Amino acid sequence: MPELPEMENYRRVFERKLVGQIIQSVEVTREKSINKPVASFISEVKGRKLIAVERRAKHLIFKLDSGENLLLHLMLGGLMYIGSENDHPDRTMQVTISFEESQLFFIGLRLGYLHLLSNQELQHEFSELGPEPLDSSFTLPMFDEKLKEKRGALKTTLVNQKFIAGIGNLYSDEICFEAKLLPTRKADELSQQERAALYHAIQTILNRGLKYGGYIEMPVFKGDDLTGKYNDNCYVYDKEGEPCPRCQSLIIKDEIASKKSFYCSQCQK
Numbered sequence: 001m002p003e004l005p006e007m008e009n010y011r012r013v014f015e016r017k018l019v020g021q022i023i024q025s026v027e028v029t030r031e032k033s034i035n036k037p038v039a040s041f042i043s044e045v046k047g048r049k050l051i052a053v054e055r056r057a058k059h060l061i062f063k064l065d066s067g068e069n070l071l072l073h074l075m076l077g078g079l080m081y082i083g084s085e086n087d088h089p090d091r092t093m094q095v096t097i098s099f100e101e102s103q104l105f106f107i108g109l110r111l112g113y114l115h116l117l118s119n120q121e122l123q124h125e126f127s128e129l130g131p132e133p134l135d136s137s138f139t140l141p142m143f144d145e146k147l148k149e150k151r152g153a154l155k156t157t158l159v160n161q162k163f164i165a166g167i168g169n170l171y172s173d174e175i176c177f178e179a180k181l182l183p184t185r186k187a188d189e190l191s192q193q194e195r196a197a198l199y200h201a202i203q204t205i206l207n208r209g210l211k212y213g214g215y216i217e218m219p220v221f222k223g224d225d226l227t228g229k230y231n232d233n234c235y236v237y238d239k240e241g242e243p244c245p246r247c248q249s250l251i252i253k254d255e256i257a258s259k260k261s262f263y264c265s266q267c268q269k
């Protein structure tokens with residue numbers, strides 16, 4: 001499932017390539033991917049200008065000049081691509097939005113969704129989400145206080161969207177590696193120094209994810225040479241049996257609360 005760096009990478013691309021354009025047409029091939037009857041959805045979206053693309057946690061918000069919002073969650077397997085009738089992946093598109101200069105294809109939304117919502121409905125959707133870890137308001141003292149209240153393993157704590165928004169399986173493992181902490185450690189048992197190390201690891205790893213364009217394999221547009229480069233730069237995730245980049249011990253794959261997890265048992269304590 002795409003996490004904060006992947007969705008922020010998408011946001012930056014769309015902001016650069018699509019904001020300010022008028023939606024010329026909308027095609028829906030899977031009605032379950034949207035939240036309104038197809039005809040109503042199309043009539044409310046067609047002809048509107050895209051005025052901004054924002055991100056909250058693992059969601060994207062396409063803001064329209066009507067005051068309405070297209071809320072996207074890709075869930076598992078969801079992808080997006082900017083192209084044309086002659087330039088698109090050989091995949092089934094659930095929704096296609098045509099702009100003045102290009103088309104935006106929503107692919108693999110069998111579990112994901114693209115919902116048209118008012119600002120009030122949007123705020124309700126986000127009401128239980130935790131803070132944004134890369135926001136300036138997310139400070140070490142705030143994190144320190146929140147973490148001391150948690151009782152579970154670091155793995156489950158970091159992926160809890162009510163605790164922190166946007167972190168999932170991959171980056172939680174990378175964060176624990178960067179902090180030199182085992183993902184099985186209990187959050188409320190960490191020392192102040194370890195909590196600080198975890199906080200700084202969150203900042204470091206998420207920004208590293210952004211630097212390498214996240215881990216999604218498919219480019220966002222023809223000629224995109226950034227998206228997905230984190231696949232080649234993971235420290236421990238999906239590296240079972242490979243040498244740890246820090247101490248050369250073999251990386252272990254484990255299951256924590258039904259979630260797969262990768263770590264080095266030697267240099268993570």
